[in-house]
Amino acid sequence: MVASSFQCVLAIMSPAGEKCTGESRSTFMSSMPQTRSNLALQAYEHIHCKLWNGELAVGSKLPEVALAKEIGVSRTPVREAVAQLESEGFLVQIPNTGSFVRMMQRDELDELFDFRMHLECYALELVIQSADAKLIQKLGELCAQMFDQIKQAYKSEQVDPVADGFVFTPHWHQLDARFHELLLQSANNRWIQRVSGQLHLMSRIFMPGRIIARNENSWHRAIRICRQHRGIVRSIRNGDLKTGRDTLCLHIDQGRHESMAFMDWIEAHINDKPAQRRKLPEEQANMLENILHLREVLANQVDA
Structure with missing residues (x-):
């Protein structure tokens, strides 16, 4: 039953003509002062x-x-x-x-996600004001590559979809980060670009991937992330700031809850x-x- 329902979701989410296009890597790198050796x-x-x-x-x-x-x-x-x-x-x-x-404190981590939410929503507003077809295409390609990772993992002969769950590989995280990076870069605001790398690395360190069980829920989590990314792209294409902001806030807030769960897991053990x-x-x-x-x-x- 789980497998068949998952296949239905795959069919719904996989629009015709979408292809995985090339390798993607995160460039969320803060820069040391150029005076350094x-x-x-x-x-x-x-x-x-x-x-x-x-x-x-x-x-x-x-x-x-x-x-x-x-x-x-x-x-x-x-x-x-x-x-x-x-x-x-x-x-x-x-x-x-x-x-x-x-090790960040709980309130510090909460503030980090608050700031990230405000920053990315402002970036989204700027992007919608000046979005072009090339940006929408690039964001769509990243969504397609992430979804392709899910399909490949699900169809692998070495994986039992129910027992094994989805594995969030380094490449998956690179694609996820690249999506947010491209959104922030396309706002064409130097201050947003300057602080975004530090924010995302901080968030990344507290990602709960190591403690999330590889089970049915991990498939749903991966699908949810893909669907939210696609919803953001759709909002940019349609110039729908309200829907885009709502989707982005939900997306970041779920990351906040998962990171808080990570901290709870640490304290529990x-x-x-x-x-x-x-x-x-x-x-x-x-x-x-x-x-x-x-x-x-x-x-x-x-x-x-």
């Missing part, structure tokens, strides 16, 4: 990508020596990059201990006994260990 810029981009891809999750300690070897530089450019990322709010440096991916944490998937258990360690280090700093 090229090596520091290289280190900054390398660490930034690790944050974006989830290789450095909340609570993780940055292995500066290993990072320097990966990049092929000394530790000095890495330290410059770390200092820049700390100033942007992604990292926290603790004297005599190291640098860690910062952070005090688990080690034996209980070992029953979790390795990535989840490691993340909890890292967050717990960071909290202990910060508490010791306060006591000192």
Whole structure:
């Protein structure tokens, strides 16, 4: 029953003629000041990508020596990059201990989504005022590529659609980010472009993908995201600001609720006994260990 209903949704959502067109990658990259050395810029981009891809999750300690070897530089450019990322709010440096991916407070995360909602709705208004056919086509192509990911996963012989669920791959997240990036860039407002990268990386760090079970609900979540993106494109095409704003606000607000659920999940498991944490998937258990360690280090700093 689940499979047949899902196939109906696939048929409804897949308009004739839509094709997956090429690779898409996120360019939501904050820029270091150009006075920095090229090596520091290289280190900054390398660490930034690790944050974006989830290789450095909340609570993780940055292995500066290993990072320097990966990049092929000394530790000095890495330290410059770390200092820049700390100033942007992604990292926290603790004297005599190291640098860690910062854990935001709940109210701070809530404010982040509030600001993102206002920013993107304003960008949407500017885009609707000056939208052209090429922009609408590009946004539509990104929607098609995301939906194509769902179809390919569903039809894979290695996946049981009900038991396995949809996997939100790095490529999926790149397409999702590129959609929002293109919307913001097309507003042609330099201040929007300047702050958008930082906002989206902060949101990305707290994406709940690691704790969402791969089940039927993950398929519905993926479909919902695609449908909302398409609704935004339709609103731009029709010049319908109200519907577009309503859809975009709902889309961002659902991301807020999922990120808050991520924080709730952390709080629900952070005090688990080690034996209980070992029953979790390795990535989840490691993340909890890292967050717990960071909290202990910060508490010791306060006591000192």
